[in-house]
Structure formats: structure tokens, C-alpha cells
Amino acid sequence: MDIIFHHPTFDTQFWLDGMQQLIPDARVRQWRPGDNQPADYALVWHPPVEMLSGHSELKGVFALGAGVDSILSKLQTHPDMLPEGVPLFRLEDTGMALQMQEYAVSQVLHWFRRFDDYQALKLQAKWLPLEDYRREDFTIGVLGAGVLGGKVAESLAAWDFPVRCWSRSKKNYPGITSYAGNEELSDFLNGTRVLINLLPNTPQTVGIINSQMLNQLADEAYVMNLARGVHLVENDLLAALDSGKVKAAMLDVFAKEPLPENSPLWKHPRIAITPHLAAVTRPQEAMEYIAKTIREIEKGESPSGQVSLHNGY
Ligand SMILES: NC(=O)C1=CN([C@@H]2O[C@H](COP(=O)(O)OP(=O)(O)OC[C@H]3O[C@@H](n4cnc5c(N)ncnc54)[C@H](OP(=O)(O)O)[C@@H]3O)[C@@H](O)[C@H]2O)C=CC1
Numbered sequence: 001m002d003i004i005f006h007h008p009t010f011d012t013q014f015w016l017d018g019m020q021q022l023i024p025d026a027r028v029r030q031w032r033p034g035d036n037q038p039a040d041y042a043l044v045w046h047p048p049v050e051m052l053s054g055h056s057e058l059k060g061v062f063a064l065g066a067g068v069d070s071i072l073s074k075l076q077t078h079p080d081m082l083p084e085g086v087p088l089f090r091l092e093d094t095g096m097a098l099q100m101q102e103y104a105v106s107q108v109l110h111w112f113r114r115f116d117d118y119q120a121l122k123l124q125a126k127w128l129p130l131e132d133y134r135r136e137d138f139t140i141g142v143l144g145a146g147v148l149g150g151k152v153a154e155s156l157a158a159w160d161f162p163v164r165c166w167s168r169s170k171k172n173y174p175g176i177t178s179y180a181g182n183e184e185l186s187d188f189l190n191g192t193r194v195l196i197n198l199l200p201n202t203p204q205t206v207g208i209i210n211s212q213m214l215n216q217l218a219d220e221a222y223v224m225n226l227a228r229g230v231h232l233v234e235n236d237l238l239a240a241l242d243s244g245k246v247k248a249a250m251l252d253v254f255a256k257e258p259l260p261e262n263s264p265l266w267k268h269p270r271i272a273i274t275p276h277l278a279a280v281t282r283p284q285e286a287m288e289y290i291a292k293t294i295r296e297i298e299k300g301e302s303p304s305g306q307v308s309l310h311n312g313y
């Protein structure tokens with residue numbers, strides 16, 4: 001079995017050695033421009049078109065992250081990049097759900113315990129106990145209830161917050177109210193105080209966090225974008241912060257990354273920023289997942305994690 005690997009920033013040797021150890025009888029190589037030799041599996045992130053195109057012998061292409069939007073958008077301009085019938089897989093969790101839970105829970109608790117207000121008071125040397133927020137006024141709404149959104153919702157429900165989620169299909173997560181489809185979006189938004197985004201980037205979700213959505217949230221709402229920058233209309237968020245509709249935002253992802261130095265988001269006192277690291281690929285867990293998936297494919301099984309090209313995620 002031949003496995004080819006391409007990632008613009010990962011430690012390639014670590015991945016080659018790791019995959020070799022997990023599948024000892026495989027030949028694992030770094031793909032380099034000009035390499036047109038056949039392969040059974042490809043592990044990729046931002047793959048050059050020529051790495052995959054024409055390779056209909058591939059039994060699987062693995063995206064080395066959870067989101068496949070960069071690959072799918074390249075397919076729009078280069079439809080031959082993924083030969084017909086070659087399945088595309090993505091990483092399901094592989095350690096990312098725990099990171100997302102850490103990120104979301106810590107920030108929700110930060111807002112709920114009013115640490116942002118106390119930080120502002122501290123800068124004025126003001127000793128002023130504020131009224132506690134009540135859990136019943138702190139409904140958390142998670143946009144996207146898949147592998148990551150579902151786990152984030154569960155961890156916040158474990159902290160006894162009222163939690164709801166929104167997805168295409170109905171979910172049955174214990175203690176979480178599920179809303180599905182565009183027809184239930186307004187009900188989901190109505191009363192949501194903390195909006196956490198974990199949707200995939202698809203034509204249906206681009207620009208979804210806009211004025212119309214923000215205006216339907218509870219007053220003094222909080223917004224956390226952990227999915228993709230294109231989901232959020234940044235000027236609409238700034239307007240909602242200025243009007244007081246939104247009290248604060250925590251952003252990990254941006255329409256343009258790295259976020260340009262002159263972006264007004266940097267200077268806004270009620271926006272916190274992290275540089276797209278809410279959840280990163282954990283190499284060992286990812287490799288074990290890929291090796292397990294390859295073994296399942298080799299046995300003729302249908303492993304989970306296959307991307308629906310039709311749905312775009
Ligand atoms: N900031 C970071 O560091 C990282 C960001 N991400 C982002 O997180 C995203 C989510 O990852 P993951 O949870 O694994 O993805 P999943 O595919 O498991 O979940 C996606 C969820 O979104 C729902 N959804 C998709 N389209 C719509 C729509 N049009 N309307 C309503 N709901 C919709 C799906 O509904 P249904 O369940 O019904 O199909 C599903 O619940 C990734 O696509 C990626 O962009 C991922 C990793 C790290």
C-alpha cells in the first residue's frame with residue numbers, strides 16, 4: 001500500500017514515521033511536485049491540484065483537519081482535482097472536541113462571572129461588586145451540532161446552563177433542546193444569550209451571523225465564532241456592539257487570516273481575539289484515526305468521516 005503526504009506546515013518526517021509505525025507494511029512518502037507515481041491513500045492539507053488529479057486509483061483522500069472548505073472551494077475551480085469516485089475523509093474529533101470544550105466553557109464562565117466587567121472596573125481602580133448573572137438568563141445556543149458543536153453543547157449543559165443547538169437534522173442530545181432547519185432558526189435565536197458558532201463553511205452558511213441574526217438574540221448577547229471567519233459579517237458585529245445589542249465577542253477565525261493589522265476588530269475593547277487555534281490537529285490522534293479508517297476501507301467497510309460533496313461538509 002502506498003500513502004502520500006502533503007502539508008504546508010506540519011512536521012512531515014513526524015507524520016511519515018508515525019504512519020509507517022501504525023501501518024508497517026505501507027510505503028509512506030512525502031509527495032513532491034513531479035511525483036506522479038500511483039498511491040492508495042493521500043493525506044493532505046491545501047493540496048496542489050496535480051497531487052490528486054488523475055489519480056483515480058486512490059482509495060481515499062484524508063483532509064488533515066475538520067473543515068474541508070479549502071479543498072471543496074479549490075474543487076470549484078479545479079473539478080478534476082478529486083477524481084470521480086475517490087472518497088474524501090476529514091478528521092472527526094481526534095482531540096479537537098476537547099479543545100473546543102476548553103475554549104467555549106472557559107469563555108462562557110468568564111462572561112457569566114462578569115470577569116470582563118471586573119477587568120474594566122479594575123482599570124478604573126473601582127471596587128464595585130456587580131449583580132450576579134442568573135443561569136436562567138444565560139441560555140447558550142450552539143450553531144452547528146455535529147462532532148464539535150455537539151460536544152461543546154454537552155459540556156456547557158454539564159455546567160447547568162440552559163443549552164440549545166441548531167443543525168440541519170434534529171438531535172437527541174440529553175439535556176439540550178434541538179432546533180433544525182431554517183424554519184426553526186428564529187425560535188433557536190429567540191432567547192439565546194450566548195451564540196457559539198460551530199457550523200461548516202458552505203454556501204448556505206456564509207454570512208449567516210449578520211445583523212438579522214444578531215438582532216434576534218437576547219439583549220446584551222455574547223458571540224463566539226469558532227468555525228470560519230466567513231460566517232460572520234464583521235461590520236454587523238461591530239454595529240451590534242456599538243448599539244449594545246451584543247455585549248462582547250470572542251473570535252478565533254476571520255474572513256482574512258492573519259487578521260490585518262488595521263482591522264478595527266483588534267482595537268475594540270469588547271472583542272477578544274485568538275489566532276485560529278480553538279482546536280488544532282493533534283498528530284498522534286489524527287494518525288491513529290486515519291490508520292483505523294484505512295484498515296476499515298481495506299476490509300470493505302464504510303467508515304464514518306466521509307465528506308458529502310453534495311452537502312459540502
Ligand atoms: N477554529 C478552529 O480551530 C477550528 C474550526 N473548525 C470548524 O468547525 C466546523 C465544524 O466541525 P465539525 O463539528 O467537525 O463538523 P460536523 O460536520 O460534524 O458538524 C457540522 C454541523 O453543522 C450543521 N449544519 C451544516 N450546514 C447547516 C445548515 N445549512 N443549517 C443548519 N445546520 C447546518 C450540521 O447539521 P447536521 O448534523 O444535521 O448534518 C452539523 O450539525 C468545521 O467545519 C470547521 O470549519 C474545526 C476545527 C478547528
Ligand SMILES: O=C(O)C(=O)CO
Nearest residue numbers: 065066067279280281
Ligand atoms: O481543522 C480545521 O478545520 C481547522 O480549522 C484547524 O485549525
